[in-house]
Amino acid sequence: MENDRPMKSDRPRKMVEPRLPTPIGSTQGTGMTPLPDDLVAAQCVRMALMYAVGAGLWTMGLVMGSLVLPDANQFGPYAAQIKTVGIATCLLMLGYTRFSPCGHPRKINVGLTFLVVNAFLIALLNSWTEQPLTFRPLSWIAIVIVVYAMIAPSTPRKMLVASMIAATMDPLGVWLAHRRGLPVPSAAMTFAMFYPNYACAIISILPSHVLHRLGRQIRTAREMGSYQLVELLGHGGMGEVWRARHRLLARDAAIKLVRPEVLGAGSQAETRTILRRFEREAQATAALNSPHTINLFDFGMTGEGTFYYVMELLAGRDLESLIREFGPLPAGRVIYLLRQACHSLADAHARGFVHRDIKPANIYVCRMGLEYDFVKVLDFGLVKVRDHREAGQTLLTADHGTTGTPAYMAPEIILGETDVDRRADVYALGCVAYYMLTGQLVFEADTPMKMLVQHVQSQPVPPSQRTELKIPRELDQLVMSCLEKDPKNRPHDAGELFTLACRCRMGDEWETTQAREWWEQHLPEFTGALTIPGSTPDVPAAGMLAIS
Structure with a gap:
């Protein structure tokens, strides 16, 4: 590729000063980097599981206290009602976390309220009836604080505040018992009995710190x-x-x-x-x-x-998955798509590039603005530059590997010829057109090696003989000319193939209006309102870009 040499000038050049770093995001000054979205989403799933487990524990307590061991129930006459509220709270949080359209940050903040409410319910059970004045076993509140801190991805500051409030629920329960006339321990003894709650509240910031440090590391790595x-x-x-x-x-x-x-x-x-x-x-x-x-x-x-x-980022389907799901395409649409692919490769061929890995997975059919069935050719980052100083040396042909896919590989590439040119891409385009018309490969074989042998030795069956769809004779001949074993008998490059494809009359049978109607009927998820910059497209992730 030739580069024009810039003209010399005595005029002093103006240099643009380097741009100063720009603050990113809305967390500047908070000292805390937000967690990656996928990590937060995974933690919300775990929170939903935690709510389900909580509902199960409250239910087990209700059954044990009401039916199995009613005489051993020491939590007062309203224990069943308190446990029922606990079950309802857990189920409500489970439904909210799983099905609410609210964002994950809001769900996490609401989860802190759940922590406090559950701690209050436990405190009521702990102090509703008369309890020992000098010793009590470890409160369930301490366990809930630790478990919640290990699962919920809240910031350390929010976690500490919520945990301290939850830890205070047991002393609050003692105060309520005092107001109801029950004998209660002194303030100092109350703190001594429930200090494990506060110790766990302080410890709760450690899992949060670890999680957010991991989030920062993931963001940096990404x-x-x-x-x-x-x-x-x-x-x-x-x-x-x-x-x-x-x-x-x-x-x-x-x-x-x-x-x-x-x-x-x-x-x-x-x-x-x-x-x-x-x-x-x-x-x-x-x-x-x-x-x-x-x-x-x-x-x-x-x-x-x-x-x-x-x-x-593209919104659509690669040809391979499109045809696998919807079957072979009509001749008019095949020409419509083939012309666009040829336009891309013609530009590359004119600049001395050979793609060498044209295949349906690398041809993307997408929505581009208001247009549908808009073709994008992928993986041009691994093309071969036709430079004789580095003949045969490319990212995928240098010593350690070969490039190409057996089902779409030209005979000269299979035979290891060094002077592979644009006509190898023309052969691959013929294979792609064959696949679009028939939904089948040019050659079927049990192993890649057998398929390669057929590409070198066997004559392909015309696509018109392998499908029930009508294929005009001129299109049938065009595809077969691309599949000639001898490169000299093929169209010279994608530019010539583009010209030949434009001469096919049936290409006018498919146009933008028909393309839009097809997408609205078969792929409606790609036909919604256009998103503004910075918003997340409402498009399935699997349909965003072809993977090869």
């Missing part, structure tokens, strides 16, 4: 440059894909984490070499400007040596 990981979308052979958010622009993005061992990094020197090639190819890839090529925002390497790409 920070990728200016982006912060929010939600795991999926994982595959290359690594993981996360939904992320830019910390200043509040823009959602997708971050793909690539494990170093996948790229063949066996030593520090190899890691540095791969990083330089990674940087060079990522910069070249970012220059692609077809609207049907996924946008690359950023890239880099973490302190642990994990490479990452920051890409635009």
